[in-house]
Amino acid sequence: MLQLLNKCRKRLPTILIDPESAGGKRVMDAVISASLNPKIDPHLRLAALTLLQKRMSVIDPTTPKRLFATQQEPRFAISPKFGLDLEALHAFEVALEKYILSTLPGRADADDPPALAQTRAGLLIALLITRMGQASVRVLAAALRDLHRKPSVAGHWAWIDVQVSTGSYASTETRRIHLDPNTLIAWILAAEVREHMPTAPLAARSNVVGKHYRKQAKEFFAAFLSQLGTLNCKRPIRNLDDLCRCQAQRLCVTTMPVIASYASGSIVSSSIETSTWHRTIGYEEAVDAAGNEEAIASSVLKDVSAKGVQAENSYAEQLAAGDLESEGPVAELREAMRLPRAQWGQAFDQLITKYEVSGKIATSAYVVSWMQYLTTQYRYKGKPLTDGTLRYYRGLISNRLLSCLPESLENLDAEDLQEAYEDLLSDRRSPQQGVRMRIALLAFDRFLRSRIPNFPQVHVPGFEAPGAYSISARIITPAEYEEGLRLIDSGRIVFASDRLRDQTRGFWILAYRFGLRRSELIGVRVSDFSGDVMRVRRNRARSLKTSNATRLIPLLALSRDEYRWIQAWVEGARASGSEYLFFDQEPDYSALASHPVIAKINLILLKVTGDPRAHPHNLRHSTGSNNILGMLGDDLGLAEHPCAEPWMIECIGAAKRLEGQISGALHARAARGAALSMLLGHGTEMVTYEHYIHTFDLLLFFASWSGRYGRRSSGAVEYPRRKEAAQIRAMLGLASTTRLQTSDLGVLMQIASSIRPGGVSLLEKSKPRSSGSEKDDSAVEKAPQEQMISLGDLLNGDTSGVTEGRPLLQAETDAAWSLIEHLGRAIHSDREGVRNWLNIWRAGLLKGYDWSSMRLPVAREFLAMTNALLPELQLEWLHVRKVGGKIKKQRVESAAIEGLNQGSVRVRVMEPRLQQAVGSKRSRLQSVVTWCLLRILTISF
Known part of the structure; x- marks a missing residue:
């Protein structure tokens, strides 16, 4: 020290x-x-x-409390013999290339199906490791188990999502295995003979299934190695574990240790959610993609027995268990448990009385109550827990619960509770300890719910059957974030006041850029802003989850416009005498939880993503995922990679600004992951990596495959040059003289998929979104903004006196925007034609109605103009004629207008949502449409 x-x-x-x-x-x-x-x-x-x-x-009692005595973050270490490992890996790749070119896997003879299945599976495993960077036997085993599923192909991307059983949580994690053309072909070839591979026993438990496929992966790879031996190739790789270790060494040397740790399975993470991934690359989700996924059953252990717990004798281990505390609840628990067990209950009662705080639900009192429950009431298989088990939970779990949870459980936010639980689960020293901690945490959570009404619900790995990894994996891309700002400023979102609009914009900026929690942001005071720094600290309105949440936020990491706007917003509130940015007076917990800005943020998320499940907390996940992608991706040459999407490249610029501030200004000499963890208010990098980073699969892909197709290699060690075109021909089973286009990845993916069209799921491009994820945006989207009309143009400067139908509510504003988008595209292509079309409609407009009356020749002309200028616009027609001296009205389709020969017709412009609206709501929406058309005629366009 x-x-x-x-x-x-x-x-x-x-x-x-x-x-x-x-x-x-x-x-x-x-x-x-x-x-x-x-x-x-x-x-x-x-x-x-x-x-x-x-x-x-x-x-100093204000000293922050951090969990120092914990397991170090898993960073793959460089071996003393890494030079030999890289040489062995190079020799293996040379032998692998020789095998592919000489055997033409696409033409393999099927005389011995089981042997062919082993060889093809071994080839797939070899390519997944050497080309895709997968260095975890668990991930490779999950790939074999999911061979029956079809990889998805979308443009230059191909991938398969697998569920990997994780030992430390007894739950599952989602991994996206990206595939290059060769590996995609290998997957298809192996899938064709999967029926000849032994399957796991029916109704087997998840651990038995996992063990079966791990063993199978090793056996198949060993069979493949013997095939390489028949070619007289040098075989320095002895088994599957060897190859995985060597690949992880190469990733560690050529990229960074954290990517090697992820590749080797040391970091339990979750890939970007499938729907988010499809949206960001601009493709529709495959119809059968979700339906074919198998749920991996995982037993939810309902007991808290710590049978087999080993004594932790070293000084560091005792510190890690919190068993050397000199004061506080854990120290007093230790003193109480030195008494005979018969006296523990009485000693616990005294501690509970001491820690109960009037008017507050003290965490320490409930931790002691839980220990009393385990000691005096709980029975495991009819027997009380042993003294050793109880001391284990006292020293390890009780101490960490007190470190992760706030001092009081009163008015605890669900997000804060979930993060506290995640902190504890990530704070493990071994997979076995992680399982025991999860079991104990589940028991503690159930204990609290039996005593505290309305205790917040959490979604933590292992808390629900079948134990799926339920951490949110939906992120918001930079383009979607910018679209959200445009929605706020354009008038498309209805706000009750200008102040609420400013609060929504401020929340959107700060939550996305810095990953601030909802309560941290809504409860912020004006005095928390000083110069270029925002302080996150406790105040009278809200407490913070842990001392780790007390931190500094570098506002200089914002863009120039964002920075100026935030400063102006804060100064305006300061000048008005406000103490809180989001409230006129000191708020209580209910006000923090129900602030109207949350509903507006939810609405913006729905509009920019189309995902109704998106939540403000996803902005926090986006901060971690996008910034790690930008920080590390810049080192990997992401911007030059042929597969890089525009939003990925945008992440680099924002990450550079943030990294310069959190690593250089506020946290000198800190590592990037540690600095990002500090920014998010976590006590350890592992919480950030395992729960808030969903882009590791992309980083692994770019790190492993950055040297292909003439692109530069990453790091100091060059990847061996490969005969890409020759290997693809061999994988396809084509002759060596066959010519192939290998410069375009999209073309290559199509060629790879064409060998067995039924072996993949080809995704179709989605309708272009305003998120900018499409590379081939239409000319309309590239049109200068000043040539387009907007709702703001119609609302501002209204001197025409047209007020009937003016949109006030959000649904009415959405109806107006939908119509404006249709007309805006037509105005761009034929300005004068749209004006003539509107004049015809206005000439027949009935006073006090939304219908425009037209003679049949005029109606036919109006319909023709609509079909030419606005083919997507829906019209509603009403045929009006006299029958027996009475006026008869009848609805008709547009196609019937040409066949009418008497009377007149009335027409009104419909907005799609009118079909679902009924009664007065529909009437109101229809009047909004009429208002829009009349207002457009009064402005210059």
Whole structure:
């Protein structure tokens, strides 16, 4: 510890002489920064940090509480023999290429189907590792299990989503395995003979199924290695584990350790949700993509037995378990449990009385109550828990619950509770310990729900059958974020006041750029903004989840326009004398939870994504996912990659601004992942990586395949040159003289898919969205904005006196926008034609009605003009004629207008949503349409 203190003495000269004058927070920040890359044993470093934190908390009670004595973030280490590993990997790839070119896998003879199945599966595994970077046996086993499913192909992208059973949570994670043309062909070939591969026993448990396919993957690869031996190839790779380790070494050396950790399965993460992924690449979701997915059953353990718990004897392990606390609930629990067990209940009662706070639901009281319940009431298979199990939960779980949960459970937000649980689950030292912690956390959660009414609901891995990884994986792309800003400013979103519009814009900017929690942002005070920094800290309106949530937000990471607007917004509130940005007076919890800005943010998310499930918390997930993609993708040459989408490249620019501030200004010498974790208010990188980063699969793809098709390799080590065209021909089973177009990835994917059209799901392009995800935007979307009309043009400067039908509610505004979008495209192509069309409609407009009356020749001309200018616009026709001296009205279709020979017709312009509206609501929406048409005629366009 003295070594660490001496390192930071230059920053804080008084740290050794008078630590109280330096302050606990400053001392700990300085020590953390000084120990980022220590040359001491990590266990001793963590123990020293924990001990210093305890001493500083005595000197300064405001010292932040962090979980130092935890497992280090899994970063794949460089082996001392990494040079030999890279050489072995290179030799294997040479042998693999020789095998492909000599055997023509696409023409393989099927005389021995089981042997062919083994060989093709082994080839697929080899390509998934060497070309796609998959270095986890669990992921490869999941790929074999899902061979019956069809990969999706969309333009230059091909992929398959698999569910990977994770040992540390006894739940599942979603991984998207991206495929290049060769690997796609290998998948199709292996899928054709999958019926000859042994399957797992029916109704087997998930762990048995996982074990079966892991064993199968190793056996198939061993069979494939023997095939390479028949070609007299050098075989330095001995087994599947060897190849995975060598590939992870290459990723670690040529890219960064965190990608190697993800590739090897050390980081449990979830890929961008399928619907989000399809939306961002501009393709429709396959009809059968979701229907064919198998749910991986995972047993939900309902007991809290810690049978087999090993004693943790080392000093660092005791610190990690929180069993050396000198004060606080855990220390008092330890003292109470030194008594004979018969006296534990009475001692617990005294502690509960001590920790119960009047008017608050104290967390410490409930933790002690839970320990009392486990000791005196709970039975596992009819027997009470052993003393060793109870001490394990006291030292490990109780301490971490108190570290992760807020001091009080009163008015606890669901998002804060979920993050607290995620913090605890990510704070594991081993997969086995992770399972025990999950079981105990589930028991604690059930205990709370039996005693606290309306306790917030959470969705944590393992909390629900079948234990699916339920963390939100929906993100918002930069283009969708910009579209949200345009919606706010354009008038398309109806606001009750200008202040609510400003609050919505401020929430949208700060939540997306910095990943602020909802309560942190809505409860912010004007005084929290000072210069170029926003402070996230406790105030009278709301508390923070943990001390890790107390942090600084660098406003200079915003774009120039965003920064100026936020500063003007804050200064305006300060000048008006407001204490809170979102309230006129100090709010209570219910006001924080029900602020109208949340409903507006939900509406914006729905409009920019089309996903009704999107939630403000997805903005926080977007901050982590997009910024990691931008930060690391810049090093990987993402911008030059032929598969890069525009939104991915946009992430780079925003990530550079943010990285410069959080790594350079506020958190000097911090690693990128640690700095991003600090920005989000997490105590450890693992919480950020495992729950808020959904783009690791993309980074792995770019890292593993960046050297293909003449593109530059990433890192200092070059990938071996490959005969791409020759290998693809061989995989397809084509002659060596066959010519192939290999410069266009989209063409290559089509060729690879054409060998067995039924082996893949070809996705169709979706209707162009305003998100900008399409590369071939139409000319209309590229038209200058000043040539288009907008709702703002119609609402502003209205001197015509046309007020009937003016949109007031959101549904009415949406109806107006829908009509304006139709007319705007027509105005761009034929301005004068639209004006003539509108004049014909207005000439016959009946006073007080939405119908325009026309003689038959005029109606036919009007219909022809509509079909030419506005083919998507819907018209409603009414045939009016005299029958027996009475006026008879009858609705007719547009096609029937030509066949009418008497009377006249009335027409009105419909908006699509009118078909679902009824009664007065429909009448109101129809009057909005009429108002729009009349207002357009009064402006210059």
